[in-house]
Amino acid sequence: MTPKTSRRVAQAIITFLFIYLATPIVVTIIYSFSTTWVKSIVPSGLTLKWYGQLVTNPEFTTALVRSLGLGLLTTVIAMICFLPVVFYANVYSPSVKSHLRFITVLPFTIPGIILVTGLIQLYANLPIPKILILVLAISLLSLPMTYQALDNAFIGRDFRAMFEQALVLGDKPFTAFVKIIIPNIRAGILVAMLLTFTSAFGEYVLTNLLLGGNFETLKIYMFRLMQSNGQASSVLTTIYFLFLALISLILIIIMQRYSAPHKSPKEVPDH
Amino acid sequence: MRTRLKVFFPLSILVVLVLLLPILIMVIASFQSTDGSFSLANYQQVITNHYYLKAIRNSLGISVVASAVSLVIAVIGAWALTRLSQKTKNILITLFNMSASFAGVPLAFSLIILFGNAGVWKAMTAAMHLKDSLEIYSLTGTTLAFTFFEIPLGIMFLFPVFEELNPEWREISAVLGAKPLFFFKKVILPVILPNMIEVFTLLFANAMGTYETIYALTGNSIVTIPILIGTLIDGGLTANIPLACTFATLFALVMTLIVWVGNRVTRSKREAA
Known part of the structure; x- marks a missing residue:
C-alpha cells in the first residue's frame, strides 16, 4: 500500500467505527424529538414536548443537583488525595510510581460491584452516614483516571528545579506548591478534574446498591424512567x-x- | 520523612477506609456461614449449585466473545488512528473516551430504542416487511452491547503501542526484500502480540465486572457473576451477603491473577528487548 491509499483505508475504517458506535446514540436523540415512531421508517413528527415535560419536572432537577453535588465532592476529594502524591512521586521519588501503578488496574481487578460487596459487609450496620462512604468510594474508583491525567501533566518539564528555587527564595513548601507548581500544571489539573467529575456524575452501581435506590441521582432516575416512560x-x-x-x-x-x-512524549527521556 | 507522611496521608486514609478494610472484611465474611461460624459451605455452593455455575458460564462466554471481537476491531481501529494527523488523533481519542463513558444505563437504553421490542429497528423492518431476528435481550444481544464500550476502550489502550512502532522498519524490511506479510509476521506481530495479550486481559476483566449495562438491558434475566452478586446483596428475602462476599472474593482473586499475568507478559518482553 502506498501512504496515500493506506491513509484512505484508515479514514474509511475510522468512519465505519464511528457510524457503528454513534448509531444507537443518534437514534435515541431523534427518538427524543419525535411524536411517535411506530411501524415507520422515519418518525411521524417532531416535537419539543418531551423536553418541556422533563425539564420542568422537579424530580429531574433534584436528581441533577444530587449528581452535580456528588461529582463536585468527589473531584475535590480525588484532588486532595492525589495532587500531592503525584507531585511528590514525579519530582522526588519516581520509584513510588511503580507502587502507585496498582491503582491504575484497580477498576479491572476490583470493579464497583465487587467493592460495593465489601463496603456493605463492613459499613451496613455501622453508624456512619452511607452517603459519606459513597463519596469516598466513588473517589477511590475514579482515582485511576485522576492519576493518569495528573501524571501526564508532569511530563517534560523540570519541576524539581522550579520548586527548589522557590524554596531557596524563602517560600514554604505549601506556598511554593500553590504559587509555582499549580499554575504550571493547570491544564493537566483541569483535565483531571473534568474526567473525575464525569465519572462521578455518571456513577450508578455503588450509588444504587449502597444506598438501595433511596438517593436518586441522574443515572438512577434514568433507569427508573426507562422502565416506565420511553x-x-x-x-x-x-x-x-x-x-x-x-x-x-x-x-x-x-x-x-x-x-x-x-x-x-517520545522526546521525553524517562518515557 | 515528615513531608512524605503528610503527602501520602489523605490517599492512605482513603485507601484504608474504602478499599483495604472492606476487602479484608469481605474475604473474612466469605468464610462465614449465616450464623457467623467459620465454614467453607459458601465456596462449596459456588462450585456445586447449577444456577451459580450457569452464572459463571454466562459471564465467561459473554466476556471471552465480547473482548476477543472487540480486540480484533480495536487493533484495526488503533492502526487506522495512527495514520491520521496529530490534531485528528487528539480529537478522536477524546471521542472514543466519550463513547466509553456512555456505557451503562444510557447505552442499554439506546440499544433498546434501536433494537428493542418497540424499537426503531423493529419499526423499520416492519415497515419494509423484512424479517428481523436480532434479539437484544439475549446472550448475543448482551455480547453485542459490550462491544460498544470494549472497542473504544481497546483502541485507547492499543493506540500508544501502535504510535511507538517505527514507520522506518517497514522501509528497511522492504529494502531487504521482505514481503508485507512476512514483515507483519516477523516484525510487527512480535512487538504488538504481548500488548494484545495484556489488552485482552484488561478487556476481559472489564467485561467480567460489568454490571450496569447488563442489568439495565436485561434486568435479572441473564445471570452473570455481577448480576448474581447484585441479587445476593439487594434481593430482599433471598439476600445472602456472605455468599455475595464469596463470589466477590473469588472474582477479585481470579481477576488480579489474570491482570497480573497480562502485565507480566508485556513487562518481561520489554525487559528482554
Whole structure:
C-alpha cells in the first residue's frame, strides 16, 4: 500500500467505527424529538414536548443537583488525595510510581460491584452516614483516571528545579506548591478534574446498591424512567449525552491549546 | 520523612477506609456461614449449585466473545488512528473516551430504542416487511452491547503501542526484500502480540465486572457473576451477603491473577528487548 491509499483505508475504517458506535446514540436523540415512531421508517413528527415535560419536572432537577453535588465532592476529594502524591512521586521519588501503578488496574481487578460487596459487609450496620462512604468510594474508583491525567501533566518539564528555587527564595513548601507548581500544571489539573467529575456524575452501581435506590441521582432516575416512560428517558439520555459531549469539547480545546510545550512524549527521556 | 507522611496521608486514609478494610472484611465474611461460624459451605455452593455455575458460564462466554471481537476491531481501529494527523488523533481519542463513558444505563437504553421490542429497528423492518431476528435481550444481544464500550476502550489502550512502532522498519524490511506479510509476521506481530495479550486481559476483566449495562438491558434475566452478586446483596428475602462476599472474593482473586499475568507478559518482553 502506498501512504496515500493506506491513509484512505484508515479514514474509511475510522468512519465505519464511528457510524457503528454513534448509531444507537443518534437514534435515541431523534427518538427524543419525535411524536411517535411506530411501524415507520422515519418518525411521524417532531416535537419539543418531551423536553418541556422533563425539564420542568422537579424530580429531574433534584436528581441533577444530587449528581452535580456528588461529582463536585468527589473531584475535590480525588484532588486532595492525589495532587500531592503525584507531585511528590514525579519530582522526588519516581520509584513510588511503580507502587502507585496498582491503582491504575484497580477498576479491572476490583470493579464497583465487587467493592460495593465489601463496603456493605463492613459499613451496613455501622453508624456512619452511607452517603459519606459513597463519596469516598466513588473517589477511590475514579482515582485511576485522576492519576493518569495528573501524571501526564508532569511530563517534560523540570519541576524539581522550579520548586527548589522557590524554596531557596524563602517560600514554604505549601506556598511554593500553590504559587509555582499549580499554575504550571493547570491544564493537566483541569483535565483531571473534568474526567473525575464525569465519572462521578455518571456513577450508578455503588450509588444504587449502597444506598438501595433511596438517593436518586441522574443515572438512577434514568433507569427508573426507562422502565416506565420511553420518551422521557430518551430526553434524559440525550441530555446526558450532551453533557458528555460538552465535557469532551472542553477537553479537546484544552488539549489543542496546551499540547504545544509537551506535545511529543517520545522526546521525553524517562518515557 | 515528615513531608512524605503528610503527602501520602489523605490517599492512605482513603485507601484504608474504602478499599483495604472492606476487602479484608469481605474475604473474612466469605468464610462465614449465616450464623457467623467459620465454614467453607459458601465456596462449596459456588462450585456445586447449577444456577451459580450457569452464572459463571454466562459471564465467561459473554466476556471471552465480547473482548476477543472487540480486540480484533480495536487493533484495526488503533492502526487506522495512527495514520491520521496529530490534531485528528487528539480529537478522536477524546471521542472514543466519550463513547466509553456512555456505557451503562444510557447505552442499554439506546440499544433498546434501536433494537428493542418497540424499537426503531423493529419499526423499520416492519415497515419494509423484512424479517428481523436480532434479539437484544439475549446472550448475543448482551455480547453485542459490550462491544460498544470494549472497542473504544481497546483502541485507547492499543493506540500508544501502535504510535511507538517505527514507520522506518517497514522501509528497511522492504529494502531487504521482505514481503508485507512476512514483515507483519516477523516484525510487527512480535512487538504488538504481548500488548494484545495484556489488552485482552484488561478487556476481559472489564467485561467480567460489568454490571450496569447488563442489568439495565436485561434486568435479572441473564445471570452473570455481577448480576448474581447484585441479587445476593439487594434481593430482599433471598439476600445472602456472605455468599455475595464469596463470589466477590473469588472474582477479585481470579481477576488480579489474570491482570497480573497480562502485565507480566508485556513487562518481561520489554525487559528482554
